Amino acid sequence: MVNIQRVAKEAGVSVATVSRVLHDQNTVTAKTRLKVEEAIQKLNYQPSMLGRNLRKSESRLLLVLIPEISNPFYFDIIKGIESIAISHNYNILLCETDSSPERENIYFDLIRTKMADGIISMDPAVNMDALMDLAEKHPIIQCSEYTAEGEIPYVTIDNEAASYQAVKHLIKIGNEKIALINSNKKYLYARQRKKGYQRALEEQGVVVRKEYIYHTEHLGFEYGQQAVKNILKVNDPPTAIFAVSDLLAIGALKELHAQGLHVPDDIAVVGFDKIHFSNMTNPTLTTIAQPMYKMGTLAVEMLIKRIKGENVESIILDHELVIRESTSG
Amino acid sequence: MVNIQRVAKEAGVSVATVSRVLHDQNTVTAKTRLKVEEAIQKLNYQPSMLGRNLRKSESRLLLVLIPEISNPFYFDIIKGIESIAISHNYNILLCETDSSPERENIYFDLIRTKMADGIISMDPAVNMDALMDLAEKHPIIQCSEYTAEGEIPYVTIDNEAASYQAVKHLIKIGNEKIALINSNKKYLYARQRKKGYQRALEEQGVVVRKEYIYHTEHLGFEYGQQAVKNILKVNDPPTAIFAVSDLLAIGALKELHAQGLHVPDDIAVVGFDKIHFSNMTNPTLTTIAQPMYKMGTLAVEMLIKRIKGENVESIILDHELVIRESTSG
C-alpha cells in the first residue's frame, strides 16, 4: 500500500504539502500542486481513511437502527437518509436490531468504540434508558418512533391526529362498529394511534368496545391475518377495520377474502404508512401517508448538526389520508 | 475520551499489559489482570476502534452492493450475510447503487481507501470491468448475479434450469402459448432465464414467439403491469405468463385483474424469487424459491476466507418450484 510518505518522496515535497494538495488548500503553488498530482497519479495513491479517521477522531459512519429491514415503511426513510448522508460524505450502517437488546447493544458499542459518529434510531423496541444514557455522550436523533421524556431530538408525525383522521373517515362513510388492529402497547406510536381511534369514536358518541381492539406481537402479514380471525369471532362483528400498519392491513385483507367477505362492501379497511405494496392489493388499500423521504433527510441533517455540536429542535411533520378502494365501493 | 494510556496509568501497568488483558491473552497473571479490569471498570474505558483499525490496517466493514433496497428478494440474503458477519465481528455497509455508476464508484472508493475490507456484489447493473479490476487487489464475492468470465468467485443458482422448470410446469398444466416477462437483456440472469424458457418450449415442439417476450427496464410492479398491457394486445394472446421476478408477476396479476381476466382460469402466472408478499396476493403466486438466506451466509463466509487470503470455489445452489393458486384452479 502506497502511503503519503511515498508520494511526498516521489514528488520531492513534504507530506504536509501532499496533504494540502489532497485537501484543495490554495496555499500551494500551481507548480508544486502539479508535481504532487503527477506523483499521486503515477503511484495510483489513495489516501487511507484509517489514518485520517484516527487523526481526526471520527469514522464518518452513521448508524441507522431499524427493527426489521423487511418492513417497507423504512425504504423511503432510508433513501432520504442515504442521499443526504452521501452528500455530506458520511456512510450509513443499517442496523437491524430484530428488536433484540443484545443486538442493539452490539450497535451501541459501535458508537462507544468510535466506529460510528452518531445514531438515527427508528426502533420502537429500543431500550430507551440505554439510548438516553448513550445520548448524554453521543449524537443521537430519533426518527418516527421516539420518547418525549428525554432530551433526544426527534422527527415524527402526529400519530394521534393521523389515527383520528383515519377513523373519522370510516365513520363518515357509515361505520360505527370499527375494529382496531394495533401493535404492541409498549410502543408510543401504538398508544398514540389508539388514542386517536378512541377520540374519533367518542366524539361520535360511540362506545369503544374492547373486543374490537386487537394487539399484535409484531408487524407482519401473518399477524394481520390472525387479528382478523379473532376479531370476526366476536358477537356483532365490526363493519370496518383500522390497522396501524399496512402490513397488518394487507394480512387482514387476505384473511377477509379467505373468509368470503368482500372489501369494502362487507367490511371496510384502512391501513397506515402507504407502503408501495398497498397499491397492489385487491382492493387497493386506503391508508395514511407519511412523508418518509422527508423524515429521513431531516433526521440526518439534524444528526449532522448534532455531530458538529449544534443544537436542534424536534420536528413534527404532516401526514395525509389516501382514500382508495378498500373504503370506497 | 479515556484511552489505553490512562488505563495503564490507573492500573499501574504498561499499555502492553492492558492490551493483553483486552485480548484475553493468558500471559497475564490473575492479579495483574484484576488490577487492569478494575481500572477499565472504574474509568469506563472503551478501546477505540480507530486506533486498532489503523494499527491492524483493517476496517472490519464489509460492503454489500444491491441495486435497490426495496426489492424484497434481498431481504433474506442480507439477513444471512448479517448473521454470519456479526458472528465474525464484521459489520455490513449496505450500499444501494440505484444502478448508477457514480454511486457505485463512491462505494468502490470505500474499498480503495481502506474504509472497507471486502465486497459482496449483488448488483446486476454493476460495472463488471471496474469490479474485475478492483478484484485484482481486493477481496470480492459475487452473490446471485455474476459474471463467469473473470476470476471473481460467486454463489448463485442455476437460472436456466429454474426457468426451464417453471415453464415446464406451465406446459404440463396445459399451456403452450406462454409469454415471458423478462428484465433487461444486459443482465446475465435475464439471458439465462430466457434460455430456459426457450428450451422448455422447443423441447415441446412449440415455436418461440417474439411477441410473447417482453423486456422491462427495471424490476417493479409498474413494469409488470405495463408488460401485461403490451402482451395482451397481440393477436392470439397467451394463456400463461412467466415473469422472471415476483415483483413483475405481482404487477401482472394486478393488471390482469384490472382487465377482467381471472387467474388461473383465463391465464396462469408464475413468478420468481418467492418473496414474502407473493403469498398475500389474490390468487397466491406460483414461483421459484431460491435459498436466499443460505446464499447470503455462503457469500460472507467466502468473502471472509478471501480476506484471510484463502482461495474459494464458486457455488451453485438448488432452487425449488412452489406451486400455488396462480397456476392451479
Added chain:
DNA sequence: ATGAAAGCGCTAACAT
C-alpha cells in the same frame, strides 16, 4: 510475566 518503544497513515500547529 511485564515493559519499552516503534510505527500504522494521516493532519495540523508551528517554524521557516
Added chain:
DNA sequence: ATGTTAGCGCTTTCAT
C-alpha cells in the same frame, strides 16, 4: 509557500 514534527490510540516485537 513549504517543511518539520508531534501525536491520534492502538498492537506487537523485542528485551528484560
